[in-house]
Amino acid sequence: MRALAFAAALAAFSATAALAAGALEAVQEAPAGSTEVKIAKMKFQTPEVRIKAGSAVTWTNTEALPHNVHFKSGPGVEKDVEGPMLRSNQTYSVKFNAPGTYDYICTPHPFMKGKVVVE
């Protein structure tokens, strides 16, 4: 049991550490006032959001079909940031540390596209 808890903690630490180093940082709790994006009907309902550097975006899946948020590696994104699949009413938050335009998709539905513009 202890070993399992340790392994889980290690996995969580590794994931956070990997993301914290870059411009994008997955965060457990989004800071107050973060921007909300709802996922419904196979779409990111606000496909383009504008935020200030240092603030966060929280995605909420509102339908039964699982979706995620996936930033592919490219300019400004050192390594793929592939969020977990969200079931209905689950959320995922990413803090954006550097200005830029960050395109993302849903991994199993690559026709679902969105964009975060960080000023």
Add this chain to the structure above:
Amino acid sequence: MTHAYTKVRQALCYGSATLGAAALAALIAAGSAAAAESHGVATAKAAAADLAAGKADDPVVLKAAPINARRVFVYDPKHFAAISQFYMIDGDTARVVGTADGGFLSNPVVASDGSFFGQASTVYERIARGKRTDYVELLDPQTNNPIADIELPNSPRFLVGTYPWMTALTPNNKTLLFYQFSPQPAVGVVDLAGKKFDRMIEVPDCYHIFPSSNDTFFMHCRDGSLLKVGIGADGKSQTKRTEIFHKENEYLINHPAYSPKSGRLVWPTYTGKIFQIDLSSQDAKFLPAIEAFTDAEKKEGWAPGGWQQVAYHRESDRIFLLGDQRAASKHKAPSRFLFVIDAKTGKRINKIELKHEIDSVGVSQDAKPQLYALSTGDKALYIFDPETGKEVSSVNQLGAGPQVVMTSDM
């Protein structure tokens, strides 16, 4: 050393021939009433005659005859195994004339001039894990030796149960186009003449590739339209959408039939409505849709089903559709019947009882075509005369789960 080896080899060969002669005697005694002589019996007779005449065996690596209209390529993805297989069959004699190996979920292609066949495929450095390499391989159809091996950068292939039109050749056989699903829809361009990967063309959320000319292809989009893509010799591709041609609840199957030579796209739905699109003018011309089944038949559960559920014969303008009575959502289960339909009038010409559980259908493109009915469960290809509906021959032991039949429209 070489001499000693030759002696041993000859002894082994003579041994085989002796066994063949014994087997022949047994076969002749047991099967003299058989109507037609099997390949095995004919070969045994020839070997026995050679032995009696004192003719030495001289083993060689055989060459297949050049591809003709009745060369059938059967691809076996082996139920998602890491290594797959091709079988080349001569439809006239129902004999396997060659095999070739493939990687994970290959997409087979056959040149329309018979100059090569090949595949876009995927291998890993440790069988099914480790570094992934996607590549395009072209093979000489007589020796099965590779004539080109072109690596595709960044593992762009779409790994999916084999859909023939996810990888396609342009009519001049000089360019291969393949589909990428993730991270975004795109079509890869491979320069076969120059033996090099060219580039990826980003496309909207559209699927499948139907080349209508050497620099133009069509795709089918999520919104129910077709997309026309000009590859662009200067590297600048152009896209244009057609009208939406089917409703959102009309589900078009993953295995449409397409004749690059006539530009005819034949696309059935789950219920047997068949959309036909003429791409020959380089613009999509939507022909009147056909219903393969009457309303009464639909109520009795008749619907298309299988893997490659439809084939199209260009010269006679006929559609061959696999169908059976089935429950809803059983559209991938095999069918026991084949419906022959006049593509122009939509009239049913024949209903052939195949007497096997058939998953895929193909047709040779000669004037009096053969019909190829592949059973994934039986691992066998049944060859029919579509005029009489009679089964004329069959080839069994085709791998683990053969699913795809391809011919060359020469």
